[in-house]
Amino acid sequence: MRILVLGSGAREHAIITALLREDAGHEITAAPGNAGIALAVPVIHLDPENPEVVSDFALQNDIELVIVGPEAPLVAGVADAVRRRGIPVFGPGKAAAQLEGSKTFAKRIMDEAGVPTGRAVRAGDLAAAIAAIDEFGSPYVIKADGLAAGKGVLVTDDREAAIAHAEFWLGHGSMLVEEFLDGQEVSLFLLSDGHNVLPLSPAQDYKRLADGDEGPNTGGMGAYSPLPWLPDGFVDEVIDSVALPTVRQLAKEQTPFIGLLYCGLIITKAGTRVIEFNARFGDPETQVVLPRLLTPLSGLLLAAASGELGGLPRPEFSDDVAVTVVLASEGYPETPITGRLVTGLATAEAIHGVSIAHAATALSDGALVATGGRVLSVVATGADFTEARSRVYLALEAIELDGGQYRTDIAARVAQ
Ligand code: AMP
Ligand code: GLY
Secondary structure: OEEEEEEOOHHHHHHHHHHHHOOOOOEEEEEEOOHHHHHHOOEOOOOOOOHHHHHHHHHHOOOOEEEEOOHHHHHOOHHHHHHHOOOOEEOOOOOOOHHHHOHHHHHHHHHHHOOOEOOEEEEOOHHHHHHHHHHHOOOEEEEEOOOOOOOOEEEEOOHHHHHHHHHHHHOOOOEEEEOOOOOEEEEEEEEEEOOOEEEOOOEEEOOEEEHHHEEEEOOOOEEEEOOOOOOOOHHHHHHHHHHHHHHHHHHHOOOOOEEEEEEEEEEEOOEEEEEEEEOOOOOOOHHHHHHHEOOOHHHHHHHHHOOOOOOOOOOOEOOOEEEEEEEEOOOOOOOOOOOOEEEOHHHHHOOOOEEEEEOOEEEEOOEEEEOOOEEEEEEEEEOOHHHHHHHHHHHHHHOEEOOOEOOOOOOHHHOO
């Protein structure tokens, strides 16, 4: 199949690795990709957020499936433009992508569909925000309404900090004050063709920068899959109480969700609650879900894009476990220092079970350099979490990046 993958992160590298592993002779192009992706497939420098540019390219190059990695092209309407040209695209149109692009929209859909989520108030001015902050009490949860690249949410006991965050986002659009939800977090991905859903294997993401869940929220510092502690029937419960009602509500509103419904969940004492939806594969969770996928990915994504998931069996996963640890630049997440050399990848990748998904890398005079905050996603599979963890951390010891930071406790809680 001729496939175009949009995006430039570790998630897209992991998607491409899974497609290549099928050994099906796919002709894959990535736009714009990164240095690691460029070693695997041809990359082109088109603007992935421009609907006309992407759909023209797909048409002119006889692309048979477009896979949209990040949220920005979805919110910009890239999937709509490609679909209008009659080309299958894995990713929702602009309207359905509001499930991620607007927390107010997501709350309304959940409300209409009866999906369990935290109580939230959209505050139009600071007085209303403060009133909601004091009504919900500490810990305070303040969220930007729109896309914020992982920086929109503040969870804090500090009332002044909560108010300052609310004030900032009021000046940059709108914001929500939400009830604090306490419990384990789960990321569950579901393929959707607009009507039917198929679940992938659950994963857990580590959002905070430092060990012990200290420090600021980030885009994600590591992940593992599967989650051996999940209660029996968890996935079925989420399909019935979250995914299907949401997909049906969007279909009813004539904005079908075709793509990856990412359910960000918290298991509270009172039951499972949605904390957020995303309209695309999660990063870094994809890096631990896809290496365990046994069913060919291209067939699943094409079936979703073509409205043909109904009747398909659930995707199968290996019994192996997977762990990923993100190597980030000094200064991440506030002001990452870029341009530094990254070395030792060949030694790291020679370790059994280890692979590296590039996130923000480029070649400069033949040397690999970091170009952003999250630089690499080091992945290891193993028979159990002890084995996968020892492999992933051995690999990280082999990699050099001045000032590089990574968490040392990823998947520690599930290792024997
Ligand atoms: P989000 O971008 O909405 O996924 O939020 C980022 C992170 O903030 C989540 O993964 C949670 O760790 C935390 N968070 C978000 N909403 C809540 C909430 N209502 N209660 C507790 N923690 C939350
Ligand atoms: N890992 C969180 C996200 O992809 O949004």
